[in-house]
Amino acid sequence: GEGEGEEEEEEATVYKRKKGGYVKRPVDDRDRLPYELTDVTPPERRLGTYRLAPNLGCGDMVTTSEDAFVVKRVSYRYAYRAGRYRMVGKGANVVKAGRFGIEKALGRLLPKPGREGDGDPDSRPDR
Secondary structure (H helix, E strand, O other): OOOOOOOOOEOOEEEOOOOOOOOOOOOOOHHHOOEEEEEOOOOOEEEEEEOOOOOOOOOOEEEOOOOEEEEEEEEEEEEEEOOEEEEEEEEEEEEEHHHHHHHHHHHHHOOOOOOOOOOOHHHOOOO
16 A cells, blocks of 8 residues: 555653753754664664654653663764755664663672772782
8 A cells, every 4th residue: 555665653752861951953854853763672673663852862761652761872864965964864772661770780780990909900000
């Protein structure tokens, strides 16, 4: 039928991690472009296309009909058209909200690289 290759955009809600900033009017239609959400928890899977807030950032929470996710990485795709680069697509890598908390807690348990006393003999000062 008509529009077989075109996917339907789904609804999702964004909860901002922090407030602030200013509004800058973009020169192209980047605010109207939908985000392609990908759950990066192995095995990686595509969640779908969602129209989200144009200022989506890392740490923001996105709720879909399926689950709640935390944004780990946002990417933008550009194409060179008519003498300038224009945004043609947006993507966001997300993890489930529960897993994000677990990863953060485990990250605090690991020693930070490059610190004294982390067990690395090369990091000790010469005597």
